[in-house]
Amino acid sequence: QKEVEQNSGPLSVPEGAIASLNCTYSDRGSQSFFWYRQYSGKSPELIMSIYSNGDKEDGRFTAQLNKASQYVSLLIRDSQPSDSATYLCAMPRGFGNEKLTFGTGTRLTIIP
Amino acid sequence: DAGITQSPRHKVTETGTPVTLRCHQTENHRYMYWYRQDPGHGLRLIHYSYGVKDTDKGEVSDGYSVSRSKTEDFLLTLESATSSQTSVYFCASSYSPRTDTQYFGPGTRLTVL
Numbered sequence: 001q002k003e004v005e006q007n008s009g010p011l012s013v014p015e016g017a018i019a020s021l022n023c024t025y026s027d028r029g030s031q032s033f034f035w036y037r038q039y040s041g042k043s044p045e046l047i048m049s050i051y052s053n054g055d056k057e058d059g060r061f062t063a064q065l066n067k068a069s070q071y072v073s074l075l076i077r078d079s080q081p082s083d084s085a086t087y088l089c090a091m092p093r094g095f096g097n098e099k100l101t102f103g104t105g106t107r108l109t110i111i112p
Numbered sequence: 113d114a115g116i117t118q119s120p121r122h123k124v125t126e127t128g129t130p131v132t133l134r135c136h137q138t139e140n141h142r143y144m145y146w147y148r149q150d151p152g153h154g155l156r157l158i159h160y161s162y163g164v165k166d167t168d169k170g171e172v173s174d175g176y177s178v179s180r181s182k183t184e185d186f187l188l189t190l191e192s193a194t195s196s197q198t199s200v201y202f203c204a205s206s207y208s209p210r211t212d213t214q215y216f217g218p219g220t221r222l223t224v225l
Binding site: 097 | 143145152153154155156157160162170202209210213214216217218219
């Protein structure tokens with residue numbers, strides 16, 4: 001089993017709707033997670049980090065972490081065409097959490 | 113945005129030739145990373161560095177070596193390039209991985225013929 005798994009998509013969502021992206025992980029000891037957004041041909045950029053169980057909101061984005069079920073999700077409210085990108089979840093690993101393990105990413109398309 | 117540059121941005125080379133990719137950061141970050149990104153595999157860590165002259169292997173390190181002689185520079189070398197090393201290579205840096213994001217460079221597209 002991969003350490004971090006994502007549905008590769010593509011996921012198509014109408015403009016204005018809620019996009020829901022999910023990620024499952026195998027390491028029960030994981031304490032934090034990151035969501036990166038990557039536009040086609042560009043480099044990844046961090047959009048959300050979450051360090052504790054529950055929800056974390058930042059503007060139109062909400063990250064949800066459920067440690068008991070070992071999944072983390074990203075909700076995008078009022079989806080815009082500019083949200084069309086690949087979304088990568090990442091989990092720290094290593095002795096000092098100095099490395100990240102990335103999922104393969106979910107490609108999201110917002111349909112105008 | 114963190115000041116991370118990569119050079120070259122594009123390179124085409126032939127099987128068996130050596131190739132060196134350069135990553136330069138101006139943020140005085142201690143940690144630097146080299147990833148490759150391939151369809152269906154996502155981002156995979158090749159090597160990383162936790163200080164000058166301090167490096168360690170990632171999950172796909174075979175065929176690659178790295179060097180870091182200065183805080184700002186992290187070099188990735190393919191001693192003898194193979195077609196399986198055709199990929200997009202990203203460099204990243206971080207001040208403190210426990211609490212800080214990794215900032216990515218613009219990437220290098222490498223094609224090995």
